Amino acid sequence: xxxxxxxxxxxxxxxxxxxxxxxxxxxxxxxxxxxxxxxxxxxxxxxxxxxxxxxxxxxxxxxxxxxxxxxxxxxxxxxxxxxxxxxxxxxxxxxxxxxxxxxxxxxxxxxxxxxxxxxxxxxxxxxxxxxxxxxxxxxxxxxxxxxxxxxxxxxxxxxxxxxxxxxxxxxxxxxxxxxxxxxxxxxxxxxxxxxxxxxxxxxxxxxxxxxxxxxxxxxxxxxxx
Amino acid sequence: xxxxxxxxxxxxxxxxxxxxxxxxxxxxxxxxxxxxxxxxxxxxxxxxxxxxxxxxxxxxxxxxxxxxxxxxxxxxxxxxxxxxxxxxxxxxxxxxxxxxxxxxxxxxxxxxxxxxxxxxxxxxxxxxxxxxxxxxxxxxxxxxxxxxxxxxxxxxxxxxxxxxxxxxxxxxxxxxxxxxxxxxxxxxxxxxxxxxxxxxxxxxxxxxxxxxxxxx
Numbered sequence: 159x160x161x162x163x164x165x166x167x168x169x170x171x172x173x174x175x176x177x178x179x180x181x182x183x184x185x186x187x188x189x190x191x192x193x194x195x196x197x198x199x200x201x202x203x204x205x206x207x208x209x210x211x212x213x214x215x216x217x218x219x220x221x222x223x224x225x226x227x228x229x230x231x232x233x234x235x236x237x238x239x240x241x242x243x244x245x246x247x248x249x250x251x252x253x254x255x256x257x258x259x260x261x262x263x264x265x266x267x268x269x270x271x272x273x274x275x276x277x278x279x280x281x282x283x284x285x286x287x288x289x290x291x292x293x294x295x296x297x298x299x300x301x302x303x304x305x306x307x308x309x310x311x312x313x314x315x316x317x318x319x320x321x322x323x324x325x326x327x328x329x330x331x332x333x334x335x336x337x338x339x340x341x342x343x344x345x346x347x348x349x350x351x352x353x354x355x356x357x358x359x360x361x362x363x364x365x366x367x368x369x370x371x372x373x374x375x376x377x378x379x380x381x382x383x
Numbered sequence: 384x385x386x387x388x389x390x391x392x393x394x395x396x397x398x399x400x401x402x403x404x405x406x407x408x409x410x411x412x413x414x415x416x417x418x419x420x421x422x423x424x425x426x427x428x429x430x431x432x433x434x435x436x437x438x439x440x441x442x443x444x445x446x447x448x449x450x451x452x453x454x455x456x457x458x459x460x461x462x463x464x465x466x467x468x469x470x471x472x473x474x475x476x477x478x479x480x481x482x483x484x485x486x487x488x489x490x491x492x493x494x495x496x497x498x499x500x501x502x503x504x505x506x507x508x509x510x511x512x513x514x515x516x517x518x519x520x521x522x523x524x525x526x527x528x529x530x531x532x533x534x535x536x537x538x539x540x541x542x543x544x545x546x547x548x549x550x551x552x553x554x555x556x557x558x559x560x561x562x563x564x565x566x567x568x569x570x571x572x573x574x575x576x577x578x579x580x581x582x583x584x585x586x587x588x589x590x591x592x593x594x595x596x597x598x599x
Contacts (some may be wrong), residue, residue, distance in 0.1 A: 217453050221446040228442030228488055247486030249464070263486035268454045268470050 161226040164234070167200050167372070168223040170347045172216060174198050181272035182214040184236040190277055196344050197280065201371040210236040215270035225265065232262050242266045284375055290360030297353045298324035300345065308339040311379065314358070324356060334362035334378035344374035386451045388586065392426045393448035395563050397441060399424055407438040407490040410461040415439075416495040422560050423498055427587035435461040440488035450483070464490045502581035502591040507573035510580075514540035514572060519557050526554045527595065530574070540572060550578040550594035560590035 171182045171191035182191045187208050190199040202208040214222065218241045225231065225245050232244035247260035283289065295318040302312065302325045312325035313332040328335040345366065348354060352368040362378035396408050396417035409416045413430030416423065439447065443466045447459070450468060457469040457480070465487040472479045500506055511534040518528060518541045528541035529548040544551040564570055564584055573581040578594035 217449060220449040224442050224445035224449065225485075227445075228440070229486070245486050247465070248489040249487060250489040250491060257489040260487065263484060265484060265486070266481065267483060268450065268472055268481055270453065 161229070161231040163200075163370075164231055165223060165226040167198070167347065168219055168226065170198055170344070172219055172223065173343055173346075175216065175219075179273075179275045181216055181275075182219045183212075183275050183277050184208060184214065184234075185211045185277045188277065188281065190275075190280065192275070192280065195377050196340055197284075197373075197375040198344060198347050199281065199373045199375075203371070206233055208234050208236075212236040212238040212240070213272040213274050214241050215239060215272035217270045218267045218272075221267055230259070239269045239272050240266070284363075284365055284373065289363075291357050291365075292359070293355060294318055294358050295322075295324060295356045296320045298322065298356055300324060302326065303338055303341055303345070306338050308342065310338045311335045312338055312341070314364075318356075332381065334380045336364065336376060336378055340376055344376055347372050347374050386456050388588075389426070389428075389456070390448050390451035392424070392563065392588065393444050393451065395560070396424055397444055397448065398562075399559065400441065404491075405493055405495075407440050407464075407493065408444050409438055409493060409495040411436045411496050414496060414499070416499065418493070418495045418498070421593055422556050423495065423502070423589075423591045424560055424563055425495075425499055425589045425591075427589070432456075432458050433461070434458055437461040437463040437465075438490045438492055439466055440464050440490035442488055443485045446485065464488055498591070499589070501575055501577075502579060502589060503573060503583070507575035507579065507581055510534060510572040510574045511540060512536050512571050513569040514538065516540055516557075516561065518542065519554055519561060522554045524555045524558065527551045528554060528557070530580075534572070549597050552580060552592055552594055556592050560592055563588050563590050 174193055174196050175181055175191040176193035179192045179194055182189060187202045187205050188199060189208060214236060222243060229248060230246040235242045243265050244262045245265050246262050248257050249260050251258045297320055298318060299322055302323055311328040313328045313335045315323055315326045318324050348368055354366045354368055357365045363375060365373055365375040367373040399419050399422060400406055400417040402419040405418050405420055410433060413433045414425055414427045415433060416425040439461060455471040455473060457471055460467040466485045468483040470481050472481050513536050514534050515538055518539055527544040529544050529551040531539060531542050534540045568584050570582045570584050579591055581589060581591040583589045
């Protein structure tokens with residue numbers, strides 16, 4: 159059985175991560191990837207599942223993604239750039255004609271250099287009250303994003319309401335706006351029926367989060383006078 | 384060594400082995416082979432480098448393909464569907480041996496190697512050395528091609544299928560398998576009595592494709 163939660167996270171994280179912050183970063187049960195403009199993160203309450211502190215290089219993350227897409231991952235341990243996972247083997251029972259779960263085995267991946275990022279500082283920015291974070295809407299409608307071209311830009315709707323459309327096409331006078339391409343890439347983190355909570359800070363940063371502790375944050379394009 | 388040829392083979396093989404009945408990459412006697420029942424790719428390597436016998440499940444093959452390009456491989460050991468990758472981690476002052484142990488995953492054994500002798504002499508005859516394959520690149524992916532009458536080195540191997548062709552080949556399938564070779568690789572082409580066409584290079588890589596046959 160594939161580990162869908164970690165597979166999906168790694169898939170989006172590998173797409174989002176880029177210089178100057180390559181890789182997927184782990185600290186204290188939190189996994190994070192960013193390119194400096196977008197950020198995706200997931201907090202695991204199970205301290206055994208995701209352990210340690212360090213950075214998983216894109217190469218190791220791809221291997222991890224391939225394993226997680228195939229089988230159940232029991233735990234992931236990160237120490238610097240060293241990644242070890244326990245993966246459950248499977249075997250085919252010819253008598254029953256079905257795939258059976260086997261034993262867990264520890265897989266230690268080669269160490270690939272990947273620089274650390276200041277994760278604690280990045281995460282603190284997303285909750286720092288001095289930055290004027292406000293919840294703006296619960297469970298918004300994001301249909302406009304799906305219908306628009308990836309080259310389009312959107313701004314927040316004037317008065318977003320719970321269940322109502324969150325974005326409208328960018329207008330000339332808008333002070334800040336967002337890329338549809340970036341929003342679409344990050345929002346792949348969430349399931350189709352996820353109930354999202356949207357917050358915004360005074361600089362126009364947006365965060366989307368769900369009850370499973372997945373968060374996607376994106377910074378806006380800002381009008382400079 | 385960092386093995387980009389192995390990584391490239393695994394990537395092509397992973398694309399080909401997607402039919403459930405043929406899932407995985409077969410390993411035996413130092414040879415890797417994958418098929419979808421219609422086309423086949425194989426890579427003959429040293430049996431000290433690719434050790435053991437069994438199947439590399441798709442997930443392990445994906446992981447292996449990702450690693451082969453970036454780590455110094457000592458050897459790969461296959462036992463059933465379990466795979467061990469023995470690598471050497473390079474540090475500034477030392478190198479350390481690391482065994483990456485992938486658990487066994489469900490993957491049925493398909494003895495693809497039994498098809499290999501049918502693709503090579505004496506069961507197949509040499510058609511041409513180092514032919515030009517420009518038409519395969521230029522044709523549409525939905526086109527079909529047949530062998531030209533007497534292909535010679537450096538000239539075109541295929542022509543577009545004519546209505547009275549007895550055997551012909553899919554451009555899509557040819558393109559899929561020929562990705563195994565690099566642009567300047569020189570390949571030898573063989574054909575057996577059933578019309579199977581095989582492309583082989585000096586590095587031990589082989590791609591074979593079965594034809595479409597006219598039924599009277």
